[in-house]
Every structure is written in structure tokens, then in C-alpha cells.
Amino acid sequence: MTQQNISVAEALARILAPLVPVGREVIPLTLAAGRVLAETVVSQVNVPNGDNSAMDGFGIRYGSVTEGQPLPLAGEVHAAPGVPAPLPAGQAVRIFTGAPIPEGVDTVVMQEDCTWDGQTVTTHKLPEVGANIRLQGEDIAVGDAVLSPGQTLGPAALGVAASCGRGSVRVFRRPRVAILASGDELVPAGVLPGPGQVVSSNSITLAALIQQSGGEVIDLGIAKDDKADLRSRILDALRHADLLVTSGGVSVGDYDLVKEVLGEVGFEMNFWKIRMKPGKPLAYGHVGDVPVLGLPGNPVSTLVGGYLFLVPALRKLMGIPESALALPTIRVRLAAPMRKKDGRAHYNRVRLENRAGAWWAISAGSQGSGVLSAMAAAEALAILPEAVNEVAQGETVDAVVLDPAVLGRSA
Structure with missing residues (x-):
């Protein structure tokens, strides 16, 4: 049953209730920034993959060293593939950040606390045993669940996924949102308006808001105040879009035909009019499986309705958790x-x-x-x-x- 003059809270609840994420796809990590994860990412490797040095310095066996005692250098270990040679007793090894820890090394002394001449090294300040070594699996262990469904993927999360052995992830597909502006008085952006004409700025603001929120825009252009033109564009949207957004045509003017044409193609209205200003004449319903949000034609009313209702709807279609749908x-x-x-x-x-x-x-x-x-x-x-x-x-x-x-x- 169509409701009229409902509260903002009830309108938002009615819009969100039937929405579900639009689908899933697997994409490379290089294309996944800003996308919403649709799976649990489980690490296939330990991070670090083996014990390694946290800094440039010298690897020692703690119990065999005293401060001020010169030790022969057994060589150098760099961050490179392979297993380094074991550390001989009574010696030290030059080691660099990220290099694997040789067998026999249990502590790394930072180079600032040492002097060396290429043949020997003398430690002047011993750290605690085990210092400056990053242990295998210290950050992440094999089998750890590191990322969860509904998480928006930023730089750090994508780095974690890569570190855990992944090159791609399953994400929720971006919702395809069709935008339809209507009115004989409208001209597209870039066209200077003549007498009685208005630039269709709503198409631009809504497209920007949809893209900023993670959706894909299907621009249906500007429909004239003509039922055949409106019907053609609306049917096109219903074939391709996950959500149809109209701008104008939902108030009580003689030429506000959008509601009428939508009704002819099977539109079932959930509500019309909200107790808010600006943006009172806002309609919502669906045609088949496609939700339809009818925003007012005034520019500010359109954008306020977009922020309050369209953005949360997009976020739900993208798989974002309920607690994060609305703006703060x-x-x-x-x-x-x-x-x-x-x-x-x-x-x-x-x-x-x-x-x-x-x-x-x-x-x-x-x-x-x-x-x-x-x-x-x-x-x-x-x-x-x-x-x-x-x-x-x-x-x-x-x-x-x-x-x-x-x-x-x-x-």
C-alpha cells in the first residue's frame, strides 16, 4: 500500500529493506581499490614467511658476545632468495633489513651500536636477546582470516591480501544506476539555455554522487514531457540497470508524467512524499526487480535526497554492512x-x-x-x-x- 507524507527515517527504512547486493565478481588486486570485499581472505603463507632482520646491523649468538669484544665477520646476508649459511661459533655476520636470519643467530645488534672494519665487528651496546628479529608468522600465520566480507578495500587491506598470497579477490559488483531527467525546459550541460530553458544540472550532480559512492552511471539523457519518450527511456533503464533514479516528474504539476508512465510499465509505488524540506515530493517503488527512486526536480532537493537516500541505497547494493550505510x-x-x-x-x-x-x-x-x-x-x-x-x-x-x-x- 502506498504511503504518503512519511518520516525520513521510515522512508529510508522502506528504501533499504528490499535491497540486496547486486552480484559478485573476481578482479585483480590492482583494480580493487575502493571495492567491497565479498569473501573472507585467508592467508596462504606466514607473514613474514621466515625469520628476518628488522634493521641493518650484525647478527650474533647472544651468549657468545660481550660488549667491546671484537668478533670475526663471517660475511654478509642480504634480502635475497635462498637460505643463508649457518653462523659459525664465535663469529658475527653483517645483515641487512629484511634479510633471512641464518641458523645460529638469535639477536641482531643495530649498526649504530657497533664499529667494524670489514674483518671484525665490535659491539658497544648489547640489546636484549632476540632483539631486532621479526619472527616467521609474527604478523600473520598460515590460515589466519585477515579480511572479511563487507570490508571496503583500501591500500593497506590490498597490501595484506597480496602479502597473504592473493593476486585477486572476489568483490561485490558496482551497482549500475540509470539516471533519467525529464522536462521540456531542460537542456544538457554545455548548452547555453535560451528563454525558458534550464541546464540539466541534476544529471551532473547525481552522476557525480553515484560515481563518488562507488556506482556505475547509465545516463538516459533528458526525456521530453512526452509519454512515448519517457516510456522508451524507462524501458531501456529496466533492461540494464540495478536502480533507476529519476529527477523531476514526481510532484503534482500537469506535466509531471514520470509517475504515470512508470505505472503503465508496472511500477508499484511504496511511498510518495516525505515530511522533509527540501525534498518533500520524493517517490519510491519498483518495477519488477528494479527499484525506482523518484527525486524532486529542484537542484538542492535532488542532491539532499541523493545524500540521504541514494547513497545508503547504493552502499547496500554494494554489500556494505548496515551499520555503515548512512553518512555520519x-x-x-x-x-x-x-x-x-x-x-x-x-x-x-x-x-x-x-x-x-x-x-x-x-x-x-x-x-x-x-x-x-x-x-x-x-x-x-x-x-x-x-x-x-x-x-x-x-x-x-x-x-x-x-x-x-x-x-x-x-x-
């Missing part, structure tokens, strides 16, 4: 009061400023749903909840952080 939320103090009267949750575009360890929210500009420049300046969305009509300057509210990197900024 922090508490912020208001640099100016927030007020409303309409009973909806308001998402004001704000910049963030760290003042002595506390985050403050400063308006990013006009809060109109068509003012994309303020959205471009925004780093967060400060939330005035449905049941609250006013929050005074200096009081705190929740804020959705649009770019988590901002949180690393110091005061």
Missing part, C-alpha cells in the same frame, strides 16, 4: 537560530567550523531549494526535527556530514 551524523552548535512552522524536518545547508574542539554550523547561504551555490558551499546538513520549531543560537542539533574528510580538520 555529528552534534553541532548553531551560529544562528533555526526556525520553521511547517511540521517537517528541515535540512539546512551549513559549513562546519571547529572552535576549540566543538563543531559549529554556519549557514552556507540561501536555503532555497533552487540555490545550488549554497549546496556547493555546504559541508553538512543541519537538522531541525519535525517536532521542533526553533533552536536558538548556540544550541545543538544533529548534522549529516556530507564529506567525512571534513571531520579531520583541526580548530
Whole structure:
């Protein structure tokens, strides 16, 4: 049954509930950065694969050395394949970082604590027995589970996979997201608008958000306010996409035809309209197995809906765990009061400023749903909840952080 005027929380829950990861594929480690792991990676080797030196120095048998005593040098051991010769009794061996430990060596003395002349070495400061040796399997042992499904693969994780004997990994496939803009007044980016025309910026912002979030974009172009044109583009999306996102055509205007055409091709609507500003006329449902997210046409409404609903949906389709689907939320103090009267949750575009360890929210500009420049300046969305009509300057509210990197900024 279609619901209208539901809360943001209920809308998000309804969107996420039926979604499952779109599929899996095996790819080389060199192409796996930013992808989501779809398997448990178990180490096939010990890391390190054998005992090796943690630094440049001299390998000794601890009990046969005293400080200030010259020892004959038995040679050098470098980081190279093969097994080094055993250390003769009463001698030392020059050893370099990463080199395998010869039999008979139980301690490495760092070179800064030694003097040597090419024939002998004298230690001036003995470390503890066993010092400066990295033991076989000290980091990872054969059979250890080192990476888990749902983990986003960054540089360190990929390095671990390589160290454990893997050259490829099974990951969740990137979701294919079709974008459809509609309206006779729209012209594509790069075309200067004439009288009564508007550049289709929503197609660009949504494509960027999808790509930034890990999805693949299918650009269906701009449909005219014509049922045949809309039907053709929508059917194309349903054949190729994992998710269809429309921009415009879901409000109550005479020419808002998207809902009507979707209905003709089997669209089952889950809800329409959310108690939020901006972004109230947002629809969600599915055609067969393909979920459909209908975003409003105003640029800011589109992007706010994208951050709050499209990003979590993409993350779930990519196999990211439930706990990490939504963007992070922090508490912020208001640099100016927030007020409303309409009973909806308001998402004001704000910049963030760290003042002595506390985050403050400063308006990013006009809060109109068509003012994309303020959205471009925004780093967060400060939330005035449905049941609250006013929050005074200096009081705190929740804020959705649009770019988590901002949180690393110091005061």
C-alpha cells in the first residue's frame, strides 16, 4: 500500500529493506581499490614467511658476545632468495633489513651500536636477546582470516591480501544506476539555455554522487514531457540497470508524467512524499526487480535526497554492512537560530567550523531549494526535527556530514 507524507527515517527504512547486493565478481588486486570485499581472505603463507632482520646491523649468538669484544665477520646476508649459511661459533655476520636470519643467530645488534672494519665487528651496546628479529608468522600465520566480507578495500587491506598470497579477490559488483531527467525546459550541460530553458544540472550532480559512492552511471539523457519518450527511456533503464533514479516528474504539476508512465510499465509505488524540506515530493517503488527512486526536480532537493537516500541505497547494493550505510551524523552548535512552522524536518545547508574542539554550523547561504551555490558551499546538513520549531543560537542539533574528510580538520 502506498504511503504518503512519511518520516525520513521510515522512508529510508522502506528504501533499504528490499535491497540486496547486486552480484559478485573476481578482479585483480590492482583494480580493487575502493571495492567491497565479498569473501573472507585467508592467508596462504606466514607473514613474514621466515625469520628476518628488522634493521641493518650484525647478527650474533647472544651468549657468545660481550660488549667491546671484537668478533670475526663471517660475511654478509642480504634480502635475497635462498637460505643463508649457518653462523659459525664465535663469529658475527653483517645483515641487512629484511634479510633471512641464518641458523645460529638469535639477536641482531643495530649498526649504530657497533664499529667494524670489514674483518671484525665490535659491539658497544648489547640489546636484549632476540632483539631486532621479526619472527616467521609474527604478523600473520598460515590460515589466519585477515579480511572479511563487507570490508571496503583500501591500500593497506590490498597490501595484506597480496602479502597473504592473493593476486585477486572476489568483490561485490558496482551497482549500475540509470539516471533519467525529464522536462521540456531542460537542456544538457554545455548548452547555453535560451528563454525558458534550464541546464540539466541534476544529471551532473547525481552522476557525480553515484560515481563518488562507488556506482556505475547509465545516463538516459533528458526525456521530453512526452509519454512515448519517457516510456522508451524507462524501458531501456529496466533492461540494464540495478536502480533507476529519476529527477523531476514526481510532484503534482500537469506535466509531471514520470509517475504515470512508470505505472503503465508496472511500477508499484511504496511511498510518495516525505515530511522533509527540501525534498518533500520524493517517490519510491519498483518495477519488477528494479527499484525506482523518484527525486524532486529542484537542484538542492535532488542532491539532499541523493545524500540521504541514494547513497545508503547504493552502499547496500554494494554489500556494505548496515551499520555503515548512512553518512555520519555529528552534534553541532548553531551560529544562528533555526526556525520553521511547517511540521517537517528541515535540512539546512551549513559549513562546519571547529572552535576549540566543538563543531559549529554556519549557514552556507540561501536555503532555497533552487540555490545550488549554497549546496556547493555546504559541508553538512543541519537538522531541525519535525517536532521542533526553533533552536536558538548556540544550541545543538544533529548534522549529516556530507564529506567525512571534513571531520579531520583541526580548530
